[in-house]
Amino acid sequence: MKHLLWLLSTPALAWTLIGPSTGGWDTRHLTVFVNPTNCSVSSDFLNARLDAALAALNHVPTADITLTRYPDAVATTPADLSSGLSSDIPLIYCSTNFSAETGTEGDSVPASTMATSDGTMSYALLYLNSESGKEANIANIDSGKFEAMLAHELGHALGLGHSSQSEALMYFSIHYKPAAILTQDDMDGLTYLYPRNEFVYGPMGCANAQRPRGSSLWDLFRLLFTRSRIEWVR
Amino acid sequence: MGRGNRATLCVIVLTVLAVRGHARPRISFDLLANQSLLSERAGSPEPFGSQVEKVHAMLRLRPRVSLGRRFELQTPLGIVLPGNVGADGNVLVFRSHLGFLLSRHLSQRWALGLGPGIEWRNYFSSGGAVELRNGITTKTFYTPSGSQAVVLLVVCASVEWFWRERISFASDLFVENIGNPQRRSFAFALGMGFHI
Ligand SMILES: [Zn+2]
Numbered sequence: 001m002k003h004l005l006w007l008l009s010t011p012a013l014a015w016t017l018i019g020p021s022t023g024g025w026d027t028r029h030l031t032v033f034v035n036p037t038n039c040s041v042s043s044d045f046l047n048a049r050l051d052a053a054l055a056a057l058n059h060v061p062t063a064d065i066t067l068t069r070y071p072d073a074v075a076t077t078p079a080d081l082s083s084g085l086s087s088d089i090p091l092i093y094c095s096t097n098f099s100a101e102t103g104t105e106g107d108s109v110p111a112s113t114m115a116t117s118d119g120t121m122s123y124a125l126l127y128l129n130s131e132s133g134k135e136a137n138i139a140n141i142d143s144g145k146f147e148a149m150l151a152h153e154l155g156h157a158l159g160l161g162h163s164s165q166s167e168a169l170m171y172f173s174i175h176y177k178p179a180a181i182l183t184q185d186d187m188d189g190l191t192y193l194y195p196r197n198e199f200v201y202g203p204m205g206c207a208n209a210q211r212p213r214g215s216s217l218w219d220l221f222r223l224l225f226t227r228s229r230i231e232w233v234r
Numbered sequence: 235m236g237r238g239n240r241a242t243l244c245v246i247v248l249t250v251l252a253v254r255g256h257a258r259p260r261i262s263f264d265l266l267a268n269q270s271l272l273s274e275r276a277g278s279p280e281p282f283g284s285q286v287e288k289v290h291a292m293l294r295l296r297p298r299v300s301l302g303r304r305f306e307l308q309t310p311l312g313i314v315l316p317g318n319v320g321a322d323g324n325v326l327v328f329r330s331h332l333g334f335l336l337s338r339h340l341s342q343r344w345a346l347g348l349g350p351g352i353e354w355r356n357y358f359s360s361g362g363a364v365e366l367r368n369g370i371t372t373k374t375f376y377t378p379s380g381s382q383a384v385v386l387l388v389v390c391a392s393v394e395w396f397w398r399e400r401i402s403f404a405s406d407l408f409v410e411n412i413g414n415p416q417r418r419s420f421a422f423a424l425g426m427g428f429h430i
Pocket residue numbers: 152153156162170171172233234
């Protein structure tokens with residue numbers, strides 16, 4: 001059957017995952033936290049751009065993950081996350097030492113995400129470039145591109161890798177992106193990680209049930225195992 | 235089985251039992267052009283609008299059971315072809331749907347139908363590694379191995395115009411996530427039905 005379906009298909013999609021067995025976050029509602037302390041843009045500007053990026057990711061008809069912004073600014077730092085002082089949450093953090101901290105060229109890369117690369121997602125840290133004198137400092141990016149960039153990095157935080165399709169949000173460059181718009185390719189990737197099943201979670205099932213992910217012992221093992229597999233994606 | 239599932243099953247069984255006495259079952263074979271995610275396409279600035287799901291062919295079998303002179307129960311089972319395969323040939327997305335429509339014949343030529351449906355999207359992937367740009371360097375990314383299924387409850391509406399005894403023109407609207415404005419989307423199909 002599978003081979004028959006392959007024969008009836010056309011090449012179109014190109015999405016990837018950041019790891020060979022990335023499985024998404026073990027939840028259907030994910031809250032994103034923002035530490036605006038070092039940001040080179042105002043907190044209001046950052047929040048408005050982030051809300052637009054979250055809205056773009058939240059409207060995929062076939063996916064079942066809802067992202068929200070925690071309403072208050074937090075003081076959580078990358079060090080808190082890395083040392084386990086704070087629970088594992090997607091955190092947005094502005095870095096005034098972006099090039100050194102992320103190991104990237106601050107003149108060309110506006111943001112970089114460190115995330116769990118394999119198994120269940122449990123760690124995500126978005127660094128925004130607030131390094132003074134750098135061309136790719138977020139203060140130099142217009143609103144639409146900023147939203148596209150945040151949605152792209154959040155795509156990584158959700159487990160997506162890059163797409164080879166130049167129109168996709170998850171294409172490596174946001175140079176030609178006017179806004180946070182997802183293509184079918186991006187939507188298929190998100191749907192694969194967070195498939196919507198209205199028989200289980202919809203009006204005919206248990207609306208608030210957690211997404212099932214095996215036994216708790218296996219989850220614990222996987223969490224311990226995957227914590228060491230954290231990688232940078234730009 | 236949840237209360238909702240039991241209720242739906244009861245409605246289907248009772249409907250089938252109720253029509254057994256004077257059923258005149260027929261089957262239509264439909265060939266349609268299907269366009270999904272219309273709202274996405276309409277709301278997307280160029281060049282992104284053109285990248286949202288393209289028009290695909292839909293093949294559909296539509297068993298019909300008449301319920302008296304004017305009404306008809308239809309259970310269309312459709313598959314959308316072709317599916318989509320990833321650029322590296324590793325990911326396949328395949329779509330199908332099943333509807334439960336109550337159709338009313340307005341005249342000799344026109345019929346209107348409305349009812350719930352189920353849409354499946356099946357993702358098959360054989361896994362693989364792809365080297366892609368990542369900032370100013372490259373990085374290995376992965377396509378997953380395994381399959382994943384999406385199940386959506388949809389609302390279907392149909393208009394049918396009978397041209398000949400065995401041929402009609404059909405137009406269908408499918409609404410996904412009707413109760414969720416953020417994720418609501420529409421698919422539209424237009425084509426011909428051949429009645430066996
Ligand atoms: Zn990226």
